[in-house]
Amino acid sequence: xxxxxxxVSWNKRNSGIAWKNPGGDWYDKNGVLQGSxxxxxxxxxxxxxxxxxxxxxxxxxxxxxxxxxKYENTGFLIKAKTESNNYIAFYSSxxxxxxxxxxxxxxxx
Numbered sequence: 001x002x003x004x005x006x007x008v009s010w011n012k013r014n015s016g017i018a019w020k021n022p023g024g025d026w027y028d029k030n031g032v033l034q035g036s037x038x039x040x041x042x043x044x045x046x047x048x049x050x051x052x053x054x055x056x057x058x059x060x061x062x063x064x065x066x067x068x069x070k071y072e073n074t075g076f077l078i079k080a081k082t083e084s085n086n087y088i089a090f091y092s093s094x095x096x097x098x099x100x101x102x103x104x105x106x107x108x109x
Contacts, residue, residue: 001025002074005094026077029061041081044088052100059104 001020003013013019021034028035040057059076066073078090091100 002072023079024077026079027071054103 001013003024004015007013007015011018011022013024019025025033026035027033028037029039030037039062040059042055042057044055057078062071062076065071080088091097091102093101095101
């Protein structure tokens with residue numbers, strides 16, 4: 001579902017509007033709501049502190065679905081496969097340091 005960056009949280013997608021599922025509502029690569037087939041995966045050990053580097057995820061399939069109109073572009077959800085007390089942090093676009101802002105690299109072929 002769409003969300004408002006000024007109000008989004010674990011429980012809410014907009015001011016006074018809750019997610020159907022805490023943590024966000026998404027469709028997986030097979031079109032299943034809250035499904036288990038991601039568009040891209042990577043493994044990061046949850047015990048490491050943030051290392052201030054970029055990680056690469058190939059989101060080509062999702063971007064193609066956005067640009068074709070199959071899905072509304074609601075951004076990207078980065079989620080742990082299983083959630084526990086481990087800590088993994090990513091900066092958002094409002095981090096304040098241009099060197100730490102997430103980026104999307106487009107490669108044309």
